[in-house]
Amino acid sequence: MLDSIKILNLLLPFLYGTAFSVYLFDFFHEKKSTNNSKRVILFVTLFFHAFYLVARMIEYNHPPITNKFEIFSIIACSIAFSYFILELLTDIRGTGAFIIFFSFLFQLVSSLFVADTYIVPDVLRNNLLGLHVVSALLGYSGITISAVYGLLFMILYKNIKTNKFGLVFNRLPSLEILEKLSFYSMVIGFVLLTVAIVIGIIWLPAAFPNYSYADPKLVGTFIVWAAYGVGIAMKLIGNLYGKKVIIFSLIGFLFGIMSLIVTNSLAKTFHSFY
Amino acid sequence: MNLIGISINHKTSPLELREAVHLTRDEIVEFIPSLKKYLSDGVVISTCNRTEIFGFLQLHGFDAVPLIDSLISFKPNLGIKTEHFSKYFSCGAVKHIFSVASGIDSLIIGDSQILGQVKESFEISEDLDFSGSVLRRIFETAAKVGKRAIKETTIGEGAVTVSYAAVQVVEKIFSSLDKKSALVIGAGETGELAAVHLRDKGVGKITIANRTIERAAKLSEKVNGEIISFQFLNEQLHNFDIVISATSSSNFIVSLKDVQTAMKKRRGSPIVIMDIAVPRDIDPEVKKIDNVFYHDMDSLKIIVDQNLQKRKDQLPYVENIIMEEMISFFGWYNSLDVVPTIKTMRSFFEEIRQDELEKIKHKLNEEDFSKVEDMTRRMIGRLLHNPTIKLREYAETGSNIKEVTNNTVILKELFNLIDNKSSVEEKKI
Incomplete structure (x- = not known):
């Protein structure tokens, strides 16, 4: 089992690198052969990644969430998985390179620095915590993808406004589709964050007797969650269109990242395990 | 091949002259009978940017002037002169038809409407019984060229208006x-x-x-x-x-x-x-x-x-398709010689068999003669089976034209075969 983990640890950055390269090649050249094969490559990558995560869980006897580099691997997987589902649902295949690049980056860092962790605090062996972390990470993947599509929207928007009809104009889907992809990712991210928060609230009193709802990380996450909720509601009732939705998504993402950095690095919180 | 063609188009004349000789469908129908004096079969293509006549001459020679004169007399205009027409002969004419059908000869390169117009023009000729098998093959191949150009290249993609x-x-x-x-x-x-x-x-x-x-x-x-x-x-x-x-x-x-x-x-x-x-x-x-x-x-x-510019970049690819289809078409065209050769060869062997049977007819009783007759028929059949099949294969696939021609010539020389004239009348010399 350990050998399989070691091999997959080396193989995964290579697989994500290949998937990213094929998606990028297809973005520039739009060949029929790569258009079909890139999805297969991504599926195979995800399959091996899922196997790798399960193998780690069995071998080390805890969910793979006990250190930053295990978390990085889950982020890589959840971003790629979220994109894969989005691509299957919408059949829009031209934007994968911009998303899978993040999976490649996270997995590369994870593979380089991840260690064998047999001994971990008891609190991290809890399966409810595993579910909480996975749903939170998938939620953050959703808002990351939403931000990437938002960025692509802004680039295409600017290109059209300034009469630049080059590669970006020819290869990217329409602004309306990019807006929808960004919005759907945002909704998926929001729902998964909601799940993570609910699980956290259930599990918190049992795990930490000294917990506090005023904890900076909880407050920060709740503000991000509430902001996205308001944005989604505004879009649904018809007060946000086009560029405004995208700006909202990008600001929400930046705020979310800032909140994570501040609460993880600067503020004192019980919600820190590493 | 005595295929001839004339064309007045956006490269050879200004718009007012092209408009002056433009023919509607009804006018083409009316015009074609006057062409039958010069052409055994032919096609008239007329769009807003070109009017063209293609066909096989009744007589030998490549004089395009009578075709130009007949068009000018049908649509009189003082400004039109012979210099406003391009003339095409034999394989040059075939290549031009393929180029037109593929859209690379159009005012807007890659124009997709022209393929339909070319097909429609040939249908008019067919309706008027003004199309032979070789002309049909040319226009079928032209349609194939047009479809391949659209399917295999991006010549028709992107907005050009x-x-x-x-x-x-x-x-x-x-x-x-x-x-x-x-x-x-x-x-x-x-x-x-x-x-x-x-x-x-x-x-x-x-x-x-x-x-x-x-x-x-x-x-x-x-x-x-x-x-x-x-x-x-x-x-x-x-x-x-x-x-x-x-x-x-x-x-x-x-x-x-x-x-x-x-x-x-x-x-x-x-x-x-x-x-x-x-x-x-x-x-x-x-x-x-x-x-x-x-x-x-x-x-x-x-x-x-x-x-x-993107469409212009596709021109070499379309020209490759035209060249491939030209090779295929002329392969088929040249292999038309094979069919009469097969007929002549089989007749030659049959004549020898009949001649020899005649010689022994009175020396054998009816039953023995019948056995010899059957035996010789089977023998000739078996002897000629392989050469017949091979030559037919060449004719059907239209490939290996050099080999087909060599084999046909050798066969004719070896057996001193003389072509049956009626078998080749379909082929335009």
């Missing part, structure tokens, strides 16, 4: 056009083209505004649209996701303030404004408003020029 480029930009902004409403201001030629493109792209609702209400009504009927009063169009502007303006007005029809007001009413929902009029109809300052996508002739021309 300003009005279509406008629609292409619209498609980069909106995805589901069936839920969008469009306003076309101006019902002239450009406005009409834009409205038709919008209809073809499935835009949900098309509305026409024009100073002359009758013209607006006529265009709206054509695109299944509606009309609004030209005077009040600014008050209705907020109701449209797409606005295309193509009038001959010398002043702005839509001002910055009009669009600002419309955007307020739309609560910022995106709007695409295409000003394809010269001089412009819409204040270009509107492009500064968020979610307003304004484009004029200059910006749309960038797309047109890019796409034309």
Whole structure:
């Protein structure tokens, strides 16, 4: 089992690198052969990644969430998985390179620095915590993808406004589709964050007797969650269109990242395990 | 091959002369009988940019002047001279037909309409019993060339007219056009083209505004649209996701303030404004408003020029297809010699058999003679089976033409075969 983990640890950055390269090649050249094969490559990558995560869980006897580099691997997987589902649902295949690049980056860092962790605090062996972390990470993947599509929207928007009809104009889907992809990712991210928060609230009193709802990380996450909720509601009732939705998504993402950095690095919180 | 062709087109003559000799379908039907004096079979192609006649001459020689004269006498025009026509012969004529069908000889490279027009022209000839098997094969191959060019290259892709480029930009902004409403201001030629493109792209609702209400009504009927009063169009502007303006007005029809007001009413929902009029109809300052996508002739021309260049880059690939189909066609054409050779060879062997049987007929009883007759028939059949099959294979596939010709010549020389004239009359010498 350990050998399989070691091999997959080396193989995964290579697989994500290949998937990213094929998606990028297809973005520039739009060949029929790569258009079909890139999805297969991504599926195979995800399959091996899922196997790798399960193998780690069995071998080390805890969910793979006990250190930053295990978390990085889950982020890589959840971003790629979220994109894969989005691509299957919408059949829009031209934007994968911009998303899978993040999976490649996270997995590369994870593979380089991840260690064998047999001994971990008891609190991290809890399966409810595993579910909480996975749903939170998938939620953050959703808002990351939403931000990437938002960025692509802004680039295409600017290109059209300034009469630049080059590669970006020819290869990217329409602004309306990019807006929808960004919005759907945002909704998926929001729902998964909601799940993570609910699980956290259930599990918190049992795990930490000294917990506090005023904890900076909880407050920060709740503000991000509430902001996205308001944005989604505004879009649904018809007060946000086009560029405004995208700006909202990008600001929400930046705020979310800032909140994570501040609460993880600067503020004192019980919600820190590493 | 005594195929001949003449062509007056955008490369050889100005528009007024091309218009002067343009033939409608009815005129082609009327014109073809006069060509039968010179051609055994032929085709007349006439579009807005070219009028061409192709066919096999009744007599030997390559004199194209009678064809030109007959066209000029049918559509008299003082300005037209022989110099305005290109002339094509034999394989040059075949290559030209293939080039026309592929769209690379069109005024707008990659024009997709020409393939249908070429097919239709041949159908007229077929209806009038003015087409032989070789001509049919040429036009079938031409249709194949046209289809391959579309399928295997990008010669027909991308907008190459300003009005279509406008629609292409619209498609980069909106995805589901069936839920969008469009306003076309101006019902002239450009406005009409834009409205038709919008209809073809499935835009949900098309509305026409024009100073002359009758013209607006006529265009709206054509695109299944509606009309609004030209005077009040600014008050209705907020109701449209797409606005295309193509009038001959010398002043702005839509001002910055009009669009600002419309955007307020739309609560910022995106709007695409295409000003394809010269001089412009819409204040270009509107492009500064968020979610307003304004484009004029200059910006749309960038797309047109890019796409034309892309099509030009595809020319070598289409020319390769033409060359491949030329090789295939002439392979088939040259292999037409094989069929009469097979017939002659089998007749030659049959004559020898009959001759020898005649010699022994009186020396054998009826039963023995019948056995010998059967035996010799089987023997000849077995002897000729392989050469017949091989030659037929060459004829059917139309490949290895050099080998076919060599084998045919050797066969004829070895057995001193003389072609049966009636077998080759289908082939145009």
